[in-house]
Amino acid sequence: MNTDHLIHFLTQASRFTSRMQAERNQLFTANTVKEAAVLVGIVLHEGAWQILLTKRAETLRQHTGQIAFAGGRKDAQDDSLMATALREAYEETAIPITVWQTFTPLPFYDTPTGYCVTPVPAICVQPVNPKANPDEVAEIFYLPLDFALNLQNYTFRQLHHNNQTLALPALPFQHYDIWGLTALILYGLAERYQQYCQAFK
Secondary structure (H helix, E strand, C coil), X not given: XXXXXXXXXXXXXXXXXXXXHHXXXXXXXXXXXXXXXXEEEEEEECCEXXXXXXXXXXXXXXXXXXXXXXXXXXXXXXXXXXXHHHHHHHHHHCCCHHHCEECCCCCCEECXXXXXXXXXXXXXXXXXXXXXXXXXXXXXEEEEHHHHCCHHHCEEEEEEECCEEEEEEEEEECCEEECHHHHHHHHHHHHHHHHXXXXXX
16 A cells, blocks of 8 residues: 555545444443543654554553554543644654654544543554653564455454444464454454445446
């Protein structure tokens, strides 16, 4: 995928829908909704577009060892959820905020813990040298964008919640087990890309 094609897709992505996202959001109702954002950061790495992902540190209180996008809860000083995603990405990976070109955020995902998580797509065309913040991140790695956008690469697992069952996506990649919200956001991006290709073929 060349740069112009990727930029055009990300410019249009928020117009399209994710069936899986809509079904999952219906499962969760929270009394207190806490805003959060994640950076869906796409970088040019080793000649190909790749998605920057982290493995959460084992010392964290929640979701230890899980694969995640850089991101977190919106702070009072953040003037937008885009600012939250960029700040958190810098805190976790040391990648400067200024290198990212951001796009319209995608619709939010509700979580069982009461968070309302907004994915913020972004690209970086210059070389980056991420450094994991050991307090939050055990490892930083790259997931090929083409692999993530191929719906055939996903498997499904059953989620049981409030007497309801939903098959949710997971994405096996090398020795990584990508599941939960991260896999949902990736799958939603792939769903949107499929619709984009139909609309702009």
